[in-house]
Amino acid sequence: MAEIESVLKQLGQTIVEREKGEVLSFDEYLRLLAERPAAMMRNVFQLFHDMVKSSVHLMPDEYPDDPESINYVNYDTRKLFVEDSDRPFFADRLFANRLMSHVSAMKSGARQNKIYIFEGPPGSGKSTFLNNLLMKFEQYANTQDGRCYEVVWHLDRRTLGRFKEHQVGPFLEKLSHLLDEYELESQEWIHSRNILQRSGDFVEVSCPSHDSPLLMIDKHQRRAFFDNLFQNDAFKWELFTDKEYEWVFRDSPCTICTSLFQALAARLEDPEDLFRMIYVRPMRFNRRLGEGITVFNPGDRPMRQSILTNDMLQKKIDLLLGDSNEVKYLYSNFAKTNNGIYALMDVKSFNAERLLELHNIISEGIHKVEDIEENVRSLFIALMNPEDQRTIEGFHSFTDRIEFINIPYVMDLNTEVEIYRNIFGKQIDNMFLPRVLHNFARVIISSRLNIKSDALLEWIGDPEKYRLYCDEHLQILKMEIYTGHIPAWLTEEDRKRLNAKRRRKIIAESEHEGDHGFSGRESIKIFSDFFAAYARRDKMINMLHLATFFTRWRKDLRDSIPEGFIDSLVHNYDYAVLQEVKESLYYYNEQQIDRDVLHYMFAVNFEPGSVQVCSFTGEKLEITEDFLAGIEGRLLGAKVDRYTRMAFRQETQKEYTARTLTQEIMVEGKDPKDTGLFQSLKERYVFNLKEKVLEPFLENANFRRAIKDFDTDAFKTYDKRIRDDVTFLINNLSTNKYHYTKQCAKEVCVYVIDNDLAKKFQT
Structure with a gap:
């Protein structure tokens, strides 16, 4: 029995510690603030930013030395959307970059008076996305790393008993009545600031708006206060100059805290007594209770009682303050999500009314509760189908406060494959020949892309030159760009023409795609049919099976797939596996290739007919047209014409003199084999040798x-x-x-x- 009591006591203590959290005096809070200012000084937007950043891992850049990079990076969002989730959400590279861009902007403070509407077609996973996002936010906010603090007043009866002489009589009469009325309250002892104090000695008044303790400092004194509190370091500079911390100097406490502060200041002779009544505790986020996170579904009817109060607590406050009616403990449901998240699942039915109700709240940050103005600084999020935009048509001032974030069907083939693996198991990879599973994803995604791409046509010009590797609408190329990959079959000229401006135009087209074609649910059903038809233990699923399924067996799907796309996909697959076989069959004399490349780099600087000693190898070279043309044939291919060879020779010589020799070798001291020109020439040389290997x-x-x-x-x-x-x-x-x-x-x-x-x- 003793062991059971011990276990129950330990369990009870754990629950109390988790649910109540540590209550700090205002002095203790300020000491923590001075030690860890960045962690202690956060509003909901900064907290949301930190939560996302801590859950999203930045993957290595595939092209770290690319001067035309647009920072279209690969984010690993599994910790945020997949891990520990009953229904995982798979964010493709396009959406992940879009989301991270908006999250960074939220923190800056420039987009805090807005509602963020995630818009996408049915079946794009919007609800799953938001549920997982809110779940991870709630988990993070209730940890030590994500902890935020709120104000809780401890109105000390003993201190308030020391009123001025003309206030003593009425106050003691009221206080006596109060103590009689609540005589049954617990005489439990609690430990606070190393002083044993009875819980019956104070009245606890929670701030329903979850005000930050920083707001208890008079707005006009905050700059001077923080100037004295913090050392002259990097954080202090950010605090006073960065827009991210503008709220610290701009925001005011709620009317309840303001009224209490004013009432106590008028009654207490020593200001320190007032701040001794301000305590601080961790803010608890609980979606199910509507604390810090409130989510409404379209069918949730409006609350019958829009104004909330606590009659018992109001009576205690009135008795303590001499029935002055100075403090009205009134608030609305919006107060419960102040400095939290207010979310609408699909803007329709009752949620359409709720969205319009947010108009003034978002623009001014204020909500009227009877004759009281209530502060509302929340992160407002909503989900919307494209056809529901009519809800806000005609409200031009409101649309300025809306930040639309597109959440379309998946358009990154790697993410589409991850969805199949999650549903059907990772063992499906063992049933496919390499690339075939990803090619299935390409077929599905082709239905979601626009047929015409102005950005690709402006870059590539005539798609016919890639007919052996790509479809006529360049969708296969676009899918590669969307995954962050630049295909090897592009010409050198087109690779050079893929500058940052063109990349941004291509990625920008994704904003207007993914709202049509096979939905997420449809693609899973199609894959299930395909897998059931061709999966065999003794035979791998190949490209012939894939082509047959879409062109002969499921003819009903053909209208959604661009004409000729399947044939082009087969061509692309043929090219890819051919390169892999060539690469695997090819073995070569590394030293001979290095010698040829070094000789060519050196020889292009001299006229044909001269004899020179190569400064890189020490070998004597007879530089003739045949000598140069022979190496150029291995660099460019045997069928290249003389004009192309001469242009390539001049370009190589220019690159050698302008950068390789003068900058990389002479200034940076690089070995000739480590220079960019050598690596580029060697790559060409090896590629052309592989072409003949079979x-x-x-x-x-x-x-x-x-x-x-x-x-x-x-x-x-x-x-x-x-x-x-x-x-x-x-x-x-x-x-x-x-x-x-x-x-x-x-x-x-x-x-x-x-x-x-x-x-x-x-x-």
């Missing part, structure tokens, strides 16, 4: 048969050279770089040979 094997029937017989007894009957080449190829494809199993590698190699892909993409 030619010796395509005419050899034994090579194909050896691939099929790999890992069997029959494989031992082949010539050693063929066995070595096939083993080298399969093993390279089976590395972590390409994620093939040996069976997958065999199937892909046979596919490349049987479809003569090397000839198909021959340049």
Whole structure:
């Protein structure tokens, strides 16, 4: 029994500590404020920003040295939207960048008098997004890292008993009546500021508006007060200059706290007695109780009682203050979310009325409660379908206060695949040949993109030049850009033309996409049908299955998919697997390539016919047109014309003299092999060598048969050279770089040979 009592006591203590939290005197709070100002001095917008930032991980930049970067980065939002969630929300790269941009702006203070409306079509996951966001906010706000503090008054009866002489008689009469009325109250002892004090010695008055303790300092004295409190450091500079902290000097306490402050100041001779009655406690956020977070669904009817009070507490206050009627303990439901979050799930039915009611509250930050003005500085969030915008039509002054954030269907193919993995299990990867699962996602996303892209056409010009790798509407290219990837099949000229301005225009088009096509729910149903039809334990799902499903079996889906997209996707897949096979089959003399590139970098600075000693290798070079043209053939391809070679030679010479030699080698002291020009030339050299790597094997029937017989007894009957080449190829494809199993590698190699892909993409 003793053990049970001990366990129950410990459990009870834990509950009390969690629910009540630590109550601090105003002096103790100020000491914490001086020690940790950034953590202690936060409104709901700063708290929301810190919560999101602490939950979102910034992934490494795929192109860290890109001078044309637009900071379109990859955010890992799993901790915010997926982990510990009953219904995960998967934010694609486009939405994650959009969200993080708005969150940063919220903190700055420039967008705090607004309502944030997340607009998107049905089935885009808006409700799941908001529920998960509010859940993580509530969890964070109730931790030590996310803790915010609010005011709670402890009106000390003993101190208030020391009124001026003419106030003593009436006050004692009222106080006597008060004590008689509440004689049954607990005589429990509590510890406060190392002094044992009976709970019956004070009346606790909570601030229903969750006022920050900082607002108890007179607005006109705050600058001087903080100037004395803080050292001259970086935070103090931010506090006095950054718009993020403007609220500290601008906001006023609620009318209840203001009335109490004024009433006590008029009655207490020593101002320190007043501040001894101000206590501070952690603000508790509880969505279910409507404390700090309030969420309304469209069917939630308005409250019958819009004005809230506490008659018992009001009576105590009146008796303590001599029935002066100076303090009216009145507030509305909006007070409960002041410095918290007020959210509307779908703007329709009763929520449409609630949205319009927010007009004056958002613009002025004030709500009228009878004859009292109530402060409301909340983070207002709403969800809306595009067709519900008519709710706010005609309210031009209100639309200025609305910040729309687009939350469309997923348009990042990696995120679409993550959704399938979450629903059907990660083991589905083992049922597909590499790239095929992602190509299914590309088909779904193609229905969500606009057919025409002005930004891509302005950049690429004629899409026909990429007909072997991309569709005529360049949707495959756009999907790659949306994932943050620049395809290798782009020409060097187009890669250079992809500047920051063009990238922004391409990404900006996503704001007007994703509101049509297959919804999230539809895509899951389509994938379920596809997977059920082709998933087999003894055979992988390949591109032929994918093409057949959309073009022959589910003809009802074709109208939603751009014409010719499936064929283009097959071409793109063929190109990708061909490059992987070439890369895996290719092995080369690294030293010879380095020598050729260094010789070319050196030789372009001299006229043909001269003889020079290369300063990089020490070798004597006879610089002839044939010498230069031979290396240029490996750099540019054998079929390139003389005009292109000469232009490339001049550009290389210009880059060498302007940057490589004068800046990187002479000033920065780089090894020639570490220069940008060397790396660029070597990459070209290797690429063009790989283009020819399959030619010796395509005419050899034994090579194909050896691939099929790999890992069997029959494989031992082949010539050693063929066995070595096939083993080298399969093993390279089976590395972590390409994620093939040996069976997958065999199937892909046979596919490349049987479809003569090397000839198909021959340049």
